[in-house]
Amino acid sequence: MASHASSISSLDDGFDSRLLAALLKSGDITSAAGERAQRAASQAGERLDRVLLRLGLIEEPALIAHFASLTGMRALKAEAFPDYPLYADTLSTRFIRHAMVVPVDEVDGTILLAAADPFDEASAHAISLKLDKPVQCCLAASADIENAIERLYGEGKSSIDTLADALSDDSDDQGSADIARLKDLANDAPVIRIVNLLIRKAIETRASDIHIEPYDAHMRVRMRIDGTLSEVDAPPIRLHPAILSRLKIMAKLNIAERRLPQDGRIKAVISGREVDIRVATTPTLHGEAAVLRLLDKTAVALDFETLGLDETLRADLNDVLSQPNGIFLVTGPTGSGKTTTLYAALKTLNDASRKIITVEDPVEYQLEGVTQIQARPDIGLDFAHALRSILRQDPDVIMVGEIRDIETARIAVQAALTGHLVLATLHTNSAAAAVGRLLDMGVEDYLLASTLVGVLAQRLVPRLCNDCKTMAPVLPDLARHIGDSDLKEAYTSAGCPTCQDRGTRGRTAIGELLTLNDGVRASILRRRDAAALHTDAVASGMISLRANGLLKVRSGDCSLSDVLRITSADSSAP
Numbered sequence: 234m235a236s237h238a239s240s241i242s243s244l245d246d247g248f249d250s251r252l253l254a255a256l257l258k259s260g261d262i263t264s265a266a267g268e269r270a271q272r273a274a275s276q277a278g279e280r281l282d283r284v285l286l287r288l289g290l291i292e293e294p295a296l297i298a299h300f301a302s303l304t305g306m307r308a309l310k311a312e313a314f315p316d317y318p319l320y321a322d323t324l325s326t327r328f329i330r331h332a333m334v335v336p337v338d339e340v341d342g343t344i345l346l347a348a349a350d351p352f353d354e355a356s357a358h359a360i361s362l363k364l365d366k367p368v369q370c371c372l373a374a375s376a377d378i379e380n381a382i383e384r385l386y387g388e389g390k391s392s393i394d395t396l397a398d399a400l401s402d403d404s405d406d407q408g409s410a411d412i413a414r415l416k417d418l419a420n421d422a423p424v425i426r427i428v429n430l431l432i433r434k435a436i437e438t439r440a441s442d443i444h445i446e447p448y449d450a451h452m453r454v455r456m457r458i459d460g461t462l463s464e465v466d467a468p469p470i471r472l473h474p475a476i477l478s479r480l481k482i483m484a485k486l487n488i489a490e491r492r493l494p495q496d497g498r499i500k501a502v503i504s505g506r507e508v509d510i511r512v513a514t515t516p517t518l519h520g521e522a523a524v525l526r527l528l529d530k531t532a533v534a535l536d537f538e539t540l541g542l543d544e545t546l547r548a549d550l551n552d553v554l555s556q557p558n559g560i561f562l563v564t565g566p567t568g569s570g571k572t573t574t575l576y577a578a579l580k581t582l583n584d585a586s587r588k589i590i591t592v593e594d595p596v597e598y599q600l601e602g603v604t605q606i607q608a609r610p611d612i613g614l615d616f617a618h619a620l621r622s623i624l625r626q627d628p629d630v631i632m633v634g635e636i637r638d639i640e641t642a643r644i645a646v647q648a649a650l651t652g653h654l655v656l657a658t659l660h661t662n663s664a665a666a667a668v669g670r671l672l673d674m675g676v677e678d679y680l681l682a683s684t685l686v687g688v689l690a691q692r693l694v695p696r697l698c699n700d701c702k703t704m705a706p707v708l709p710d711l712a713r714h715i716g717d718s719d720l721k722e723a724y725t726s727a728g729c730p731t732c733q734d735r736g737t738r739g740r741t742a743i744g745e746l747l748t749l750n751d752g753v754r755a756s757i758l759r760r761r762d763a764a765a766l767h768t769d770a771v772a773s774g775m776i777s778l779r780a781n782g783l784l785k786v787r788s789g790d791c792s793l794s795d796v797l798r799i800t801s802a803d804s805s806a807p
Contacts (some may be wrong), residue, residue, distance in 0.1 A: 247315045248303075249274070249281040249639065255299050256291065265289045271782065281350075289507035300351055307371045309347050311380065312730075313337055318385040319344075323363060326386040332356035333372075335381045343365060347373035347381070377438055381429075416478065416488065424475045427468055428483070429503075432510070434465065435527055436503050439739065441568065442527065442590045445480075447473045447520035459695040459737045460568070477514065477521050484512040491521055498595065499525075511595065528597055535577045541696075541741030543777070543784060549746050550689065554578055559686030560649045562636075570693050570742055571658040572597055575632055579603060582630050589631035592619035605732055605752065608634065617641045624648055633657040639675040646676060649684035663778065664690040664747035665767035667774040668757055682754040690778055691744035692799045695737035695792045701729035702736075707793060715797065723786050723793040741790055743800075 254781025255270070256262045262270075262285070267807060283298070285291045302309040319336040329335065333349040346357055349371045364728040367768040435443050439458035447470060454467040468476060481488045497509040509528040514521045526540065538549045553561055560775050561578070563571040576598050583602050594608035594616070604626075606619050616633055617640040623631055624644075635658045636642050645655045661667045665686045671681055702724045712720045728734035747753065747770050756769045772776055776784075782796035 235759060250304055252281060252299060253399075254284075255303060259299070261295050261299070262290050286791045287587075289501060289502035293374050293376070293791060297374060298702075298801050300372055302329050304325045304351065306351060307345075307369075308372045309337065309371045309377075311374075313373075314322075314347065314377070314381040315385070315387065320364060321386070322784075324360065328359075329386050330382055332359075333375065333378055333382075333592070334360070335378055336360070337371070338430075339366070341395065344368045346370050347588045348376055349373065349375040350376050350792070363430060371682055379433075380437075388585075416482070417803075424479050427472070428476060428479045429523065430510070431465075432501065432525070432527070433503050434530060435525075436508060437535075438733065440527065443523075445473075445476065445523045447517065447522065449519055457568075459691060459735065459740055473520055480512055480523055480525070481514070487620070492516055509597065518554045535573070535580045537574075537577050537581075540574060541790075542744060543781065546744055546746055546781065547749065547780070550578070550687075551581065553687035553748060554581055556654060556686045558649055558684075559643055560655045560657065560684050561686055562657055562659050562667050562688045562689045564659045564664060564667045564688060565692060566660065566662070568693070569691055571691065572634070574689065574691060574742070575656050575658065576600065579630070580634060586628040588627060589630040589632070590626055590628045591625045592623060593634040594615055594634070612687075615641075615720060617644055620648070621643045624651075624653075625653040628653060630654045630656065635659070636671075641672055642674050642676050646680050646684050650680070661690070662700040663763060663767060664775075665743050665770060666690075666763040667747075668766055669763045671762060672757075678758050678760055682749070682757040685749055685757075687749065688747040689744050690747075691742050692778065692782075693740040694743055694782060694785065694799055695795050696730060696741045696790055697724055697792055698732035698738045698740045699734055700731040702726040702789065715779070717783055720783070720787070720793075725794070743785060743791075745775060745781060747775055 248272075253267050257264060257267055268279060270284045270288060270290055273279075273288065276279045277284065279287075282296055285296065286293060297308050302308065303612040310402055314335060314337055319339070332353065334353075335347045336344055337347050338345040341390075344360065344364060344366050346360060346368050348357065351370060351372055357368045357370050415431050431443060434440075435456050438456060438458050440458045440779040441460075442457040444453075444455040444462065445459070446453045446455070450470060452467045452470045452473050453464060455462045455464050472786075478488045479496070480486075480499075481495070483499045484500075486495045488498045491653065494513065494515040496514075497512045499512060501508050501510060507529075511528070512523060514523045515758075516522075538548060541548070563574050565571050579589060579591070579600060583600065585602075588604070589602070590604045590606065592606040594609055594610070596605050596607050601607065605638070606614075606623070608614055608616055608619055616635065616637065620633060620641060621630070621644060624647075631645075631648055631653055633641065633645060633655065636645060646659060649655050659667050659670060661670050665688075667690070668681065668685070672678060702728065705725045706724050707720050707723050709718070726736035727730070728736045732738045750773055752769055752773050753766070756766050761769070767777070779796070779800040782800055783793075786793050
């Protein structure tokens with residue numbers, strides 16, 4: 234049989250132009266981004282598609298869709314890959330990994346080959362010659378191909394184990410290697426690929442954090458997905474110093490300092506997505522632990538509806554934000570989405586008629602038309618110092634990353650009294666508790682009653698997977714306990730391939746909004762405690778955090794167990 238391979242022919246001079254025209258027409262990139270990519274591709278002598286991905290100007294799935302439209306090639310999704318390796322006895326795993334291709338099927342004697350690079354004729358031709366069969370290339374995302382290679386050709390090992398085996402045994406320094414050796418290890422290709430693989434896996438699974446924890450005989454890696462930590466494959470403990478050193482190099486930290494905590498930041502492009510990673514290291518008994526907080530800028534939409542806030546809450550929030558001056562606070566524990574909600578509020582307020590200035594630590598999103606200041610406590614530019622400077626810049630709206638001390642709180646109150654709308658976060662469990670926290674800091678009750686316009690307490694609750702959620706009965710005693718005897722049934726989910734057997738996909742926000750009326754102001758002046766103030770606010774019409782969560786249960790967005798678990802410690806619980 235004459236062997237041949239069917240793939241995209243070599244790049245012609247006009248393909249980049251046709252691709253760029255299609256991207257501009259669809260609105261996937263702007264003309265400015267297109268010009269930037271063209272310049273970079275010309276200067277580096279690279280293909281336009283690779284430059285677009287490297288710069289994070291487009292996501293790989295969108296690019297694949299355009300390739301398929303322009304070339305007529307078939308685009309494959311992850312579920313199209315086989316359950317077992319094809320031609321494993323003929324094609325070497327080393328070749329499969331190097332070429333980034335996976336045979337997915339054979340139809341009428343023609344092999345369908347998933348390829349990350351549709352222009353790689355050499356690999357397709359080599360497979361065709363090896364198997365003596367025609368090969369038809371199909372498009373697939375590089376992440377899907379890597380996952381398939383790990384699953385099908387891993388020979389009982391994960392990709393991390395395979396990469397770890399590529400390092401020599403003398404990489405085990407048990408913390409005693411000198412700095413030069415650590416730098417060498419951190420820059421070894423397998424260590425770089427291990428770190429990149431962990432970050433990519435976190436992005437693919439929608440994880441918000443990666444926890445790397447050393448113990449006496451092993452290293453544990455966990456990822457926080459939909460608010461819950463899950464353990465994943467970890468490298469051997471002998472690679473811990475090299476991996477931590479690699480992270481420190483990426484975050485521009487001091488790799489020689491292992492006795493003190495350090496904080497840094499990494500900006501990376503993973504599978505065409507721009508990701509901001511905050512790195513925090515801390516010394517432990519068996520070495521340094523690290524936590525990586527991932528902010529996927531392409532996955533966050535800064536508007537209240539997309540965040541999950543219901544229509545009534547959105548309307549009340551817009552009323553609060555329409556005030557010309559005052560203080561609006563968003564409260565909740567770490568990881569409850571406070572900063573994202575404030576950014577959504579800024580986006581609502583952002584127009585040419587207002588000057589908006591923020592002081593943040595760190596600046597998580599860059600907003601067009603907003604003057605943003607990065608706090609630098611190490612040089613004396615803390616929130617209070619920056620806030621005093623901001624007031625001399627004639628702002629209309631001010632956003633403070635967090636009110637941490639009495640000095641910042643008093644300047645915020647003064648700004649509200651002088652005609653500014655001040656937005657800030659505060660670490661409390663409920664909206665009513667925010668009032669008590671500010672009073673405890675030393676803010677005078679009469680000033681707080683006259684400047685505070687609203688407090689939003691919020692949580693993030695796992696959103697049920699639509700593909701596997703099913704209705705289940707609610708025990709009558711439980712319904713009575715939560716104060717909703719009419720709740721007879723509620724959705725739950727056991728997990729499916731779509732949600733990776735978690736039962737949830739993403740998270741949605743619930744909240745309670747305390748707005749200031751005469752009754753609430755009187756309670757503040759009487760310095761009533763948080764529980765009493767909460768009761769007064771509910772009597773005035775506030776929907777509590779738990780009640781708002783139960784609305785999500787009734788609509789089928791969240792499970793009853795998740796809502797009860799997340800709202801159990803706040804004052805909205807019965």
